[in-house]
Amino acid sequence: MRLTKTVGEYLLGFGALQQVDRLLPKSTRQSGERVYLIDHFFYDGSLLPRLPLLKKDRVLYIDTTDEPTTEQVDAITAQLRSDAPPQAILGIGGGSTMDIAKAVSNLLSNGGSAADYQGWDLVKVPGVFKVGVPTISGTGAEASRTCVMMNHAENLKLGMNSDHTLFDRVILDPELTATVPRNQYFFTGMDTYIHCIESLAGRYRHALADAFSHQALAVCREIFLSGNMQSDEYREKLMIASFLGGSAIGNSLVGLIHPFSAGLSMVLHTHHCVGNCIVLNAMDEFYPREVEEFRRMQESQRVALPRGLCQGLADSQYRALYEATIIHEKPLANALGDDFRSILTFDKVAEIFRRM
Ligand code: NAD
Numbered sequence: 167m168r169l170t171k172t173v174g175e176y177l178l179g180f181g182a183l184q185q186v187d188r189l190l191p192k193s194t195r196q197s198g199e200r201v202y203l204i205d206h207f208f209y210d211g212s213l214l215p216r217l218p219l220l221k222k223d224r225v226l227y228i229d230t231t232d233e234p235t236t237e238q239v240d241a242i243t244a245q246l247r248s249d250a251p252p253q254a255i256l257g258i259g260g261g262s263t264m265d266i267a268k269a270v271s272n273l274l275s276n277g278g279s280a281a282d283y284q285g286w287d288l289v290k291v292p293g294v295f296k297v298g299v300p301t302i303s304g305t306g307a308e309a310s311r312t313c314v315m316m317n318h319a320e321n322l323k324l325g326m327n328s329d330h331t332l333f334d335r336v337i338l339d340p341e342l343t344a345t346v347p348r349n350q351y352f353f354t355g356m357d358t359y360i361h362c363i364e365s366l367a368g369r370y371r372h373a374l375a376d377a378f379s380h381q382a383l384a385v386c387r388e389i390f391l392s393g394n395m396q397s398d399e400y401r402e403k404l405m406i407a408s409f410l411g412g413s414a415i416g417n418s419l420v421g422l423i424h425p426f427s428a429g430l431s432m433v434l435h436t437h438h439c440v441g442n443c444i445v446l447n448a449m450d451e452f453y454p455r456e457v458e459e460f461r462r463m464q465e466s467q468r469v470a471l472p473r474g475l476c477q478g479l480a481d482s483q484y485r486a487l488y489e490a491t492i493i494h495e496k497p498l499a500n501a502l503g504d505d506f507r508s509i510l511t512f513d514k515v516a517e518i519f520r521r522m
Pocket residue numbers: 205206207230231233234259260261262263265301302303304305306307310311312313314315342343344345346347350354357412438439
């Protein structure tokens with residue numbers, strides 16, 4: 167039985183970002199030394215009037231064209247180490263920016279490089295006080311105890327799984343997701359749906375995680391089977407579903423979809439959320455009801471999936487996809503049992519990838 171920690175304090179509602187000062191440690195309200203890591207979509211400065219910027223505060227825009235790497239986290243940490251250490255870090259963006267904020271916060275207090283902490287419970291001391299502010303909903307990064315990074319030297323995609331990775335506080339302001347492009351909104355939102363179906367279909371279960379997952383799924387169904395998934399009401403609801411999904415996953419494990427999607431990401435550089443949707447669409451034999459429901463949601467929202475991603479690849483690429491998938495033993499065993507390799511042979515895995 168594991169002692170469970172979740173994000174305990176959060177502010178929810180339209181315009182919540184304007185009250186960010188309430189969530190920051192009192193000691194920083196006059197002196198500053200807060201670092202705002204903001205997704206590059208907001209590079210035009212449109213968010214700055216809503217932030218209580220002080221003289222010593224720093225703003226860095228995060229390039230999220232590609233998903234976070236250990237090198238990128240190390241470079242940002244080095245930049246911040248070269249100056250007075252910040253007293254608080256705010257990650258304002260999607261899963262990529264929030265994960266970078268979590269990783270940088272841990273590194274500033276623990277020393278070393280990002281790759282040293284990829285794994286389970288390797289972070290020794292709490293990071294710098296950190297606040298998460300999602301600007302797109304679905305990954306649950308605002309609520310989870312991990313921050314995912316690609317490590318190209320080791321050919322793996324893995325997070326710092328630790329209680330110290332949790333944000334201290336979170337701001338859920340649905341105003342911030344109004345500008346998300348339609349397809350991206352759907353793909354990232356579906357990450358919540360996928361976390362929950364994988365968790366509920368697994369062997370490693372936890373009653374509270376199940377309750378979070380059931381509720382998050384009910385909200386996802388309401389949103390994605392509706393006529394307008396991006397209405398004000400549904401944007402607020404999706405923020406809550408994402409938070410619940412992220413809280414669920416801290417006490418459970420994903421299943422088959424995330425390992426295959428990690429394979430796509432390592433070998434073909436496919437982004438996490440669209441990759442998950444592509445994989446789910448090829449998983450009829452493992453998640454039949456969910457695949458059927460996913461396709462109905464996709465039709466309701468008129469969102470098309472990229473096709474033909476894995477057709478006609480070289481043998482070496484199918485081999486690389488297999489290796490980058492099968493390495494994720496925990497979730498694969500959660501889905502299929504310890505003997506998962508007898509089901510997921512190379513031929514079987516390659517056949518599934520060919521369907522994408
Ligand atoms: P993202 O952060 O990668 O951003 C995707 C795109 O959306 C970017 O182009 C970004 O500029 C844009 N964007 C963000 N907010 C916007 C807004 N308000 N308006 C317009 N554009 C906006 O997206 P994501 O799908 O949220 O995150 C994916 C990342 O999250 C992956 O790196 C994945 O590994 C990680 N992840 C983390 C966890 C976790 O628990 N830590 C869980 C799942 C996924």
